[in-house]
Amino acid sequence: MRINVSQQLKASIGSTRKYEVSEFVNVAGGKSMVQGEVGLMRTDRSILAKGTLHTEVEVICSRCLSLFSCPLTLNIEEEYFPIADVVSGASLPLPEEPGCFTIDEHHVIDLTEAIRQCALLAIPMKPLCRGDCAGLCPSCGHNLNQGSCGCSPQETDPRWSALSKLTLASDAVVNEQKGTG
Ligand SMILES: [Zn+2]
Ligand SMILES: [Zn+2]
Numbered sequence: 001m002r003i004n005v006s007q008q009l010k011a012s013i014g015s016t017r018k019y020e021v022s023e024f025v026n027v028a029g030g031k032s033m034v035q036g037e038v039g040l041m042r043t044d045r046s047i048l049a050k051g052t053l054h055t056e057v058e059v060i061c062s063r064c065l066s067l068f069s070c071p072l073t074l075n076i077e078e079e080y081f082p083i084a085d086v087v088s089g090a091s092l093p094l095p096e097e098p099g100c101f102t103i104d105e106h107h108v109i110d111l112t113e114a115i116r117q118c119a120l121l122a123i124p125m126k127p128l129c130r131g132d133c134a135g136l137c138p139s140c141g142h143n144l145n146q147g148s149c150g151c152s153p154q155e156t157d158p159r160w161s162a163l164s165k166l167t168l169a170s171d172a173v174v175n176e177q178k179g180t181g
Pocket of ligand 1: 061062064065066128129130133134135
């Protein structure tokens with residue numbers, strides 16, 4: 001998203017303009033629609049872009065491995081430094097922060113990269129398709145969100161608890177026999 005800020009660079013410090021954002025941005029290999037509002041504020045040395053945006057990215061659930069659309073809230077706050085003086089055109093020194101965002105010689109800022117970086121950071125480390133995702137059956141790999149698969153439940157079903165006690169008891173016998181033999 002490109003915005004010409006030449007007028008705002010001439011405005012007084014603290015002046016703010018709001019812009020609607022409604023754009024497709026490439027995030028994590030797919031295009032995501034990003035929407036919201038960003039305010040651009042003139043500071044003594046830069047234009048500060050600040051706002052809250054919303055988007056959704058396609059990610060893989062860490063529990064059931066299915067692809068799903070994960071909603072993200074992006075809190076953007078980035079400073080853009082002019083590389084040229086808006087009146088004289090003379091080049092301006094940039095701060096020594098590596099990777100700082102700039103306003104190009106045509107006084108245009110491009111929010112796309114800041115939005116993309118913010119979205120990447122907002123993706124959860126272990127995404128879940130839903131809070132109570134049932135995951136995959138450890139025996140056959142069936143997605144348990146789509147119903148049970150017919151394998152014996154591993155735990156939690158009280159009807160099976162007697163059986164699991166039996167199994168544990170027989171395991172103990174086997175171990176004892178191994179121990180003595
Ligand atoms: Zn899931
Ligand atoms: Zn199964």
